[in-house]
Amino acid sequence: MLNVCVIGCGRAGRIHAKSYAGGVTGARLLAVCDPSEEARASAAADFGAARTFADWHDALADPDIDAVVVVTPTGLHRDIVVAAAAAGKHVFCEKPMASSEAECDEMIAACEQAGVKLQIGFMRRFEESVQHAKEAIDAGEIGDVVLVKSLTHGPSHPKEWMYDVRKSFGPIGEVSSHDFDLLRWFAGSEVKSVYAVGGNFRSPEVAAEWPEWYDTFAMTLTFDNGVLGMVDGAQYVQYGYDFRFEVLGTRGSILVGQQPRETYTVATADGRIRRPMNNSWTYLFREAYIREAQAFVDAVAQNTETRVTGHDGKMAVRLVNMGLESLLGHSVVFGS
Ligand SMILES: NC(=O)c1ccc[n+]([C@@H]2O[C@H](COP(=O)([O-])OP(=O)(O)OC[C@H]3O[C@@H](n4cnc5c(N)ncnc54)[C@H](O)[C@@H]3O)[C@@H](O)[C@H]2O)c1
Known part of the structure; x- marks a missing residue:
């Protein structure tokens, strides 16, 4: 039984705590850690964690904890992951893995040196429709992959700290690192170049103070193996949480569409059709979070490579940085 501390x-931390509180075989939620007393007390009560810590250093010193799930603000990921590896804990780290590739390298090296597992939180790879799409591609059902397209639109108003895109990366980092990961996965290659454009369409009142803020972007990508890519991302779209994905091959195409929350449709005499819109990633990916946690526990138990590696996390961080550089610099950016 793997003893886990969130x-x-x-x-996002509460989602992981819930997974380990019962949804995952071979692991259990032993502890939770958060400097906010309210956050840790409610998580401990809601998900049955026997131990609580205000300081992550104390959690890492607990010899009964085998693995940590790092779900703090992104700026803390590097320090916690490097220290957790040194303490011999297996690590699951949420995306974005870190802010820079150099930080990712440190995290990967620390886990390799300590011989502990490292998995990054790209749970979309564990979403059932996405997995079917990947299997169809790997089986050659649509021929060779030509073009991979993905969009993610989030409903919520941006938080104040997001307006400084030099720190937050804006929607390219906050919304779309999942899309970048899936594009790499489906293209089967690393990115060669990106070109991104964007604008602030929904928050004109912050434009004077934050001229670089963009709430919507469109990006084209090329991959080393010749595959083409397109991503668009947006925040504060208000109509719901929208994730769609399309792969064009030489002999077919695959569409993964995720807008509706339910499968029923109401048609009325005035000619209207109503279908409930999905409005939250927590609902849309509820099964995927459990499956990604199970995959992490299985990788530890069977001593296999994790299914979303530190390298995958680092490549998404690279794309976020390239995307923002392109958007702000109005130029094509080439990968190294
Ligand atoms: N995979 C996904 O779909 C997904 C979704 C949402 C967020 N995330 C990622 O998860 C991470 C957390 O995001 P969130 O939306 O849950 O943020 P949040 O602000 O809701 O929660 C962060 C928590 O970390 C706590 N915290 C702050 N400093 C800490 C410290 N030193 N030690 C321990 N805990 C500390 C805060 O008190 C807070 O409770 C981010 O990296 C984010 O990008 C991933």
């Missing part, structure tokens, strides 16, 4: 009990 470090960071906010929106």
Whole structure:
């Protein structure tokens, strides 16, 4: 039984705590850690964690903890992951893995040196429709992959700290690192170049103070193996949480569409059709979070490579940085 401590009990941390509180075989939630007393107390009560820590250093010193799930604000990921590896804990780290590739390298090296597993939180790879699409591609059902397209639109108003895109990366980092990961996965290659354009369409009142803020972007990508890519991302779209994905091959195409929350449709005499819109990633990916946690536990138990590696995390960080550089610099950016 793998004893897990979730470090960071906010929106995403609570999802992970819930997974380990019962949804995952071979692991259990032993502890939660958060400097906010309210956050850690409610997570411990809601998900039955026997131990709580205000400081992650103390959690890492607990010899009964075998693995940590790092779900703090991104700026803390590097320090916690490097220290967790040194303490011999297996690591699951949320995306974005870190802010820079150099930080990712440190995290990967620390886990390799300590001989602990490292998995990054790209749970979309564990979403059932996405997995079917990948299997169809790997089986050659649509021929060779030609073009991979993905979009993610989030409903919520941007948080104040996001307006400084030099720190937050804006929607390219906050919304779309999942899209970048899937594009790499489906293209089967690394990115050669990106070109991104964007604008602030929904928050004109912050434009004077934050002239670089963009709430919507469109990006084209080329891959080393010749595959083409397109991503668009947006925040504060208000109509719901929208994730769609399309792969064009030489002999077919695959569409993964995720807008509706339910499968029923109401048609009325005035000629209207109503279908409930999905409005949250927590709902849309509820099964995927459990499957990614199970995959992490299985990788530890069977001593295999994790299914989303530190390299995958680093490549998504690279794309976020290239995308923002392109958008702000109005130029094509080439990967190294
Ligand atoms: N995979 C996904 O779909 C997904 C979704 C949302 C967020 N995330 C990622 O998860 C991470 C957390 O995001 P969130 O939306 O849950 O943020 P959040 O602000 O809701 O929660 C962060 C929590 O971390 C706690 N925290 C702050 N400093 C800490 C410290 N030193 N030690 C321990 N805990 C500390 C905060 O008190 C808070 O409870 C980010 O990296 C984010 O990008 C991933």
